[in-house]
Amino acid sequence: MKKIVVPGDFLTDERKKLGSNVYLKENKVYSSVLGILSESNDYVSVIPLNGPYVPQIGDAVIGIIKLEMSNGYIIDINMALDCFFPKSLLKKSLQVGDVIFARIKEISDFIDLENINLLPKGRIIDVPSVKIPRIIGKNDSMLNILKKNTASNVVVGKNGWIWYFSKSPLVLEKAIDLIVKNSQKSNLTNFIDDYLKKQIKRK
Amino acid sequence: MSEEKRHDGRKPNDLRPIEIKLGVNKNADGSCLLTWGKNVVLATVHGPKQMFPKHLSNPSKAVIDYKYRMACISTPERKSPVPGKRDKEISLVSGNALESAIMVEQFPNTVIEINTLIFTADAGTRVAALTAASLAAADAGLPMKGLISSVAGGRSNKQLVLDLDKQEEDAPDAVDLACAMLMPQKEIALLQMDGFVDIKETKEILKNTVKGIETVYDMQKKALIEKYPLEGEINE
Amino acid sequence: MSNDNETMNLLAAQKVKESLKSSKRLDNRDFNDFREITIEKGVISSADGSAKVKLGDTEVIVGVKINVGEPYPDSPDEGSMMFNLELSAISGPDFYTGPPSLESVEYGRVADRAIRSSECIDMKKLSIISGEKMYMIFIDCYVTNADGNLIDAATIAGMAALLDAKIPKIDENNKIIYGEYTDQKLPIDMKKIPVSVSFENIDGQTLLDPTAGEEFAGDTRFSVAVCDKNIISFQKGKTGTLSLDQINEMCEIAISKYDQIKKKICDLK
Numbered sequence: 267m268k269k270i271v272v273p274g275d276f277l278t279d280e281r282k283k284l285g286s287n288v289y290l291k292e293n294k295v296y297s298s299v300l301g302i303l304s305e306s307n308d309y310v311s312v313i314p315l316n317g318p319y320v321p322q323i324g325d326a327v328i329g330i331i332k333l334e335m336s337n338g339y340i341i342d343i344n345m346a347l348d349c350f351f352p353k354s355l356l357k358k359s360l361q362v363g364d365v366i367f368a369r370i371k372e373i374s375d376f377i378d379l380e381n382i383n384l385l386p387k388g389r390i391i392d393v394p395s396v397k398i399p400r401i402i403g404k405n406d407s408m409l410n411i412l413k414k415n416t417a418s419n420v421v422v423g424k425n426g427w428i429w430y431f432s433k434s435p436l437v438l439e440k441a442i443d444l445i446v447k448n449s450q451k452s453n454l455t456n457f458i459d460d461y462l463k464k465q466i467k468r469k
Numbered sequence: 470m471s472e473e474k475r476h477d478g479r480k481p482n483d484l485r486p487i488e489i490k491l492g493v494n495k496n497a498d499g500s501c502l503l504t505w506g507k508n509v510v511l512a513t514v515h516g517p518k519q520m521f522p523k524h525l526s527n528p529s530k531a532v533i534d535y536k537y538r539m540a541c542i543s544t545p546e547r548k549s550p551v552p553g554k555r556d557k558e559i560s561l562v563s564g565n566a567l568e569s570a571i572m573v574e575q576f577p578n579t580v581i582e583i584n585t586l587i588f589t590a591d592a593g594t595r596v597a598a599l600t601a602a603s604l605a606a607a608d609a610g611l612p613m614k615g616l617i618s619s620v621a622g623g624r625s626n627k628q629l630v631l632d633l634d635k636q637e638e639d640a641p642d643a644v645d646l647a648c649a650m651l652m653p654q655k656e657i658a659l660l661q662m663d664g665f666v667d668i669k670e671t672k673e674i675l676k677n678t679v680k681g682i683e684t685v686y687d688m689q690k691k692a693l694i695e696k697y698p699l700e701g702e703i704n705e
Numbered sequence: 706m707s708n709d710n711e712t713m714n715l716l717a718a719q720k721v722k723e724s725l726k727s728s729k730r731l732d733n734r735d736f737n738d739f740r741e742i743t744i745e746k747g748v749i750s751s752a753d754g755s756a757k758v759k760l761g762d763t764e765v766i767v768g769v770k771i772n773v774g775e776p777y778p779d780s781p782d783e784g785s786m787m788f789n790l791e792l793s794a795i796s797g798p799d800f801y802t803g804p805p806s807l808e809s810v811e812y813g814r815v816a817d818r819a820i821r822s823s824e825c826i827d828m829k830k831l832s833i834i835s836g837e838k839m840y841m842i843f844i845d846c847y848v849t850n851a852d853g854n855l856i857d858a859a860t861i862a863g864m865a866a867l868l869d870a871k872i873p874k875i876d877e878n879n880k881i882i883y884g885e886y887t888d889q890k891l892p893i894d895m896k897k898i899p900v901s902v903s904f905e906n907i908d909g910q911t912l913l914d915p916t917a918g919e920e921f922a923g924d925t926r927f928s929v930a931v932c933d934k935n936i937i938s939f940q941k942g943k944t945g946t947l948s949l950d951q952i953n954e955m956c957e958i959a960i961s962k963y964d965q966i967k968k969k970i971c972d973l974k
Contacts, residue, residue, distance in 0.1 A: 270694045273570070273607055274615025274653050287612065289572075298572060298612040300693050315697055316499065317610025318517055320575070346517045346579040375578070396610060450697045457703050558814045561807045568944040656946030660927075663822040663938040668956055671936045675949060 268450070270315075271297040277310055285311020302450055315450060319345045319395035319425045321370055321377060328390070328423030329379070331364045341366065341379065344392070344425040349377040356382065365390060365429055367421055385421060388431040391439060393446050395426030400449045401442060408455050412441060415462035437465045473628060476636060482677055484620065484632045484684060489601075489692035491608045499609025503601035506634060507591035512601035514609040517579035531576035535564030535583045537598055543590040563599045566619075566649045566658035570603065572612040581611070592635040593621045596647050599659065604689055608696070617658055618686040619649035622678035624666065629673055631681045644670075648678045652686040655679070710798040717918035725910060731918065732761075737958050739914045739966070744861065746869040746973055753886070754870025758862035761916060762852035767862035768845050769870040771891075773879050776832065776839040784831020786842040788817035790859055796848040797917075813846065815940045816859040816901065819930030820844075822937040823899035826867070827892040838879045840872065842891070853905075853916040856928050860901035864970050867891055899937055900966040902959035903928040906945060911955060913962075927952070929959040936960075 271277065277288060277295045284290060287299045288311055297303070301312040321327070321343070329349065333340040338352040339360055353359070360366070365385045372378040393401070402409045402422055413420050418432035432438045441458055448454060474480065485506030494500035497513035520526035537559040541548050552560075567583065583606065585598035596619035603617035623630065624644040625637035638645060644664025651658045666674070724731050734740065740761030749755035752768030776783060790813030793802040800806070820826075831840040844866065846859045874885040905915035906925040915923065925945030930938045936956055941947060 268699050270697055270699065272616065272690050272693045273613035274651075276653075289614070296614070298614065299610055300607045301610075314610050316608065317612075318498070318576070346519050346576065348519075394610070444703065448703045450699055451701075451703055454703065554810050554814055557807055557810045561811055562940070562942070565942070565944045569946050651946050654946075656948065657941060657952060658946045660939060660941035660947070660952065662936070662940075663818045665822060665824065665932070665935055665937050667935050668960060671956060672953055675952065679949060 268452070269303045270301070270450070271303050271312055272300050273298055277303065277312075278305065282308055282310045285309060287312040287314055314396040316394050317396045319343075321345060321373055321425070323370055323373060325370045325424040327368060327370060327379075327425040328385075328421065328427040328429050329366045329368060329425075330390075331360050331362050331366070334360075334362055341368075343377065344395070344423075344427050347375075347377055349379050351379055351382065358384070360384065367423065367429070385429050386431070388419070388429050389435060391428050391430070391442060393426050393428065393442065395424065397446045397449050398422060398424055398426060400454070401428070401445055403455055408445065408458065411455065411459045411462065412438060415459070415466055416441070434466065437462065440465075475628075475630060477634065481628060482631045482680065484681055485634065487685070487688055489604060489688065491604060491692060491696045497605070497609070499605040499607070499611070501601040501604040501608060503597055503604070505593065505597040505600075506632075507589055508594055508597045509588040510585055510594065510598045510601050511588065512583065512585045512598060512605040514581065514583050514602075514605045514611065516581040517576040518582070520578070520580035526578045526580065528577050530573040531571075531579045531581050533564045533568045533571065533573065533583065534580050535560050535567060535585075535602065537563055537585055537587075537595060539587045539590055539594065543587045559595045559598075562659055562661065563595060563602065563649075566599060566617055567602060567606065569656070569658045570613045570615055570617050570651050571606060572614065575612055581606075590635075592633055592638040592645075593647075595619075596621050596649065599649050600685055600689065604692065607689075607693055615651050615654055616686060616689050617649050618652045618682045618689055619647070619659065620678055620681035620685055621645060621647045622674045622681060623664065624670065624674065629670065629677065631677050644674065646674050646678060648675070648682065650679070650682050650686075652682065714799070714918075714921045718922035721918045721922040722907065725907060725922075728910075730912065732916070734914075736910070737913045737962075739857075739962070740916075742861065742966070742969055744865050744969060744973055746865055752866075753873060754866045754868070754891075756862045756865035756869055758858050758865065760854060760858040760861070760914065762850060763854060763858045764848070764850040765855065765858045765862045766847045766849055767859070767866040768847075769866045770843045770845070771870065771873055771881075772841045772843065773833065773838055773875060773881055774841045776836060780828070781836035782832040782839075783828035784826075784839045784841065785828070786817075786821065786826060786844070788820060788844045788846070788859075788863060789813050790816065790846040790848070790855070792848050792851070792855075796851040799917075800848075800851065811940075811942065812855050812859060815856050815928055815938070815942075816846070816863055818938040818940075819860050819899045819901045820863055820867075822930070823897050823932045825864075825894050825897035825899060825932075827894065830892040833875075833879055842867070842870075851917060853918070853920045854903050854914050857901045857903050857914060860899065860930070861966065861970060864898060865973060867893060868970070868973065895971060897932055898967050898970055899930050899932050900959075900963050900970075901928055901930045902955075902962050902966075904955050904958075906947060906951070911951060913958065927955055929956055931956075931959045931963050933963060934960055
């Protein structure tokens with residue numbers, strides 16, 4: 267049975283491994299966000315339903331070149347802090363507005379990126395970063411359904427930005443919107459599969 | 470204490486009707502439209518985002534920039550659009566109250582902008598705005614130790630009452646006590662009072678206000694949970 | 706917020722906390738004692754009333770100016786009062802000169818509420834012609850040396866300056882004749898003198914009349930204004946939280962301090 271919890275809700279006083287979005291006070295575990303409780307015999311965490319992107323080392327993110335400086339680029343990755351990437355580490359030069367796919371290498375006062383790849387012309391949509399796991403699905407199941415049914419190329423950034431190139435962009439966007447709005451419900455993967463098949467056939 | 474009915478038919482410890490709508494503002498990261506009796510307030514949360522000018526940011530935590538604002542059209546006589554000392558003070562103490570709930574240390578060097586706008590005012594606007602702002606912050610998915618719930622209590626025409634409206638607040642013996650608590654921990658996060666009461670009545674008003682806060686907290690929780698129905702059709 | 710004096714303040718706060726571990730304040734005061742208070746009246750000759758208050762190392766100067774103006778529409782036969790507090794670079798290294806900071810606005814308004822809700826000034830007696838002319842009292846507070854608990858210092862100084870003030874002479878057009886005074890004092894009820902008592906909460910311990918160092922160490926301020934056995938206003942300040950029991954206890958302590966501080970204010974010659 268799924269359960270929605272709000273910030274401050276008491277979750278357990280058993281000794282369990284603490285996952286994300288929970289906090290410990292006087293040996294009791296509480297939720298720190300509005301989200302879905304995820305609890306097993308030895309583990310407790312809360313899956314948030316909304317929230318800002320919190321970067322982690324190794325995250326694959328999508329970025330947009332924001333500014334060109336004499337020695338490098340300022341890259342926006344959908345969060346409060348911008349990244350700087352030096353020109354000396356790039357083979358080709360980039361332009362303001364270019365979209366890249368990269369990995370987070372280090373987080374300090376700045377964010378360091380590595381494995382920067384320039385993405386071709388396409389579109390970007392912005393979703394809450396906490397919904398990204400649902401858009402990818404277990405073993406990429408949801409993502410594969412989205413790609414296959416709409417004949418699209420989709421690259422998902424952990425930071426909540428999704429790059430895509432599609433023959434039916436409106437159907438794809440609508441499907442992603444449905445996932446975002448109903449992420450707390452079960453059986454979403456089957457529903458989206460049926461939904462996309464219907465929409466594409468109608469065309 | 471007499472159980473006399475109030476001018477609008479409420480019992481002494483009744484709150485005015487409260488209605489909560491979440492996620493009403495598409496551009497914001499979190500938002501709440503709250504109707505509290507005749508008060509109408511919109512609260513939005515943006516951020517954490519970069520702070521300008523940069524020297525105002527804090528390397529150990531996010532800065533909470535809370536704005537309490539009354540629309541020019543919110544009062545019988547047009548209110549000047551220039552924020553006065555009252556607005557500034559309320560903004561500061563309300564922002565402080567929210568900072569005790571939001572885990573600001575997770576977002577160093579950034580600012581979390583929390584804006585509240587009162588469309589119509591009928592006393593108790595600061596507690597309505599703060600209650601809405603706390604909901605907007607939870608709606609934005611910000612990590613919080615709990616929710617901030619807020620109510621005003623006091624005295625009007627020799628009667629100790631909860632949630633005074635403007636007519637009651639204008640009584641010659643009126644006492645107005647605004648209180649907000651970090652819930653469910655029940656820690657007092659905002660407390661302001663002016664009036665003229667002995668200590669016994671002060672304690673009584675405080676006790677009643679805490680009870681009112683618990684009611685508001687239950688409503689806030691219910692609204693947040695109901696935003697995400699687990700069962701039912703997948704909505705297109 | 707970051708400022709140049711941050712490291713020094715951090716060290717001061719550490720010292721306070723260290724000492725509190727053995728339940729001692731750095732100046733050896735009891736937890737519920739005020740620092741030494743000295744009040745001097747008539748320190749500013751250009752003001753209609755003034756006072757300088759020292760509360761330990763905190764120093765404030767308050768001047769009262771009385772003007773003639775039009776009454777507010779909702780109180781046509783009453784005078785008015787306004788309290789303003791200014792923090793500037795003069796106050797100490799933690800403050801800047803410029804537009805009023807949020808904290809100075811808060812301090813000023815808390816002191817304003819203490820004086821206003823005591824109803825010690827008979828506003829009706831300040832009316833000159835009902836609906837047309839009245840006396841406006843402006844109370845301006847300058848913090849000349851900030852070492853904590855500015856609210857209490859400002860409230861004491863404000864009251865002392867009000868008691869010192871003389872009403873200026875007015876001409877037949879109800880204009881102030883500057884520099885000439887009537888022998889009338891402001892209509893202040895000595896039985897209603899307000900007293901403000903502030904506390905700082907540091908890790909669960911509440912200290913009355915905190916120094917700047919103690920304020921840096923704590924995260925919650927609580928100010929209660931009392932009048933005899935009555936509570937007339939209070940305000941929780943800063944980002945920390947308090948329990949209901951702590952509030953009730955601090956209200957009781959504040960009432961027990963009333964006579965001591967009131968005597969200081971009223972005994973002035």
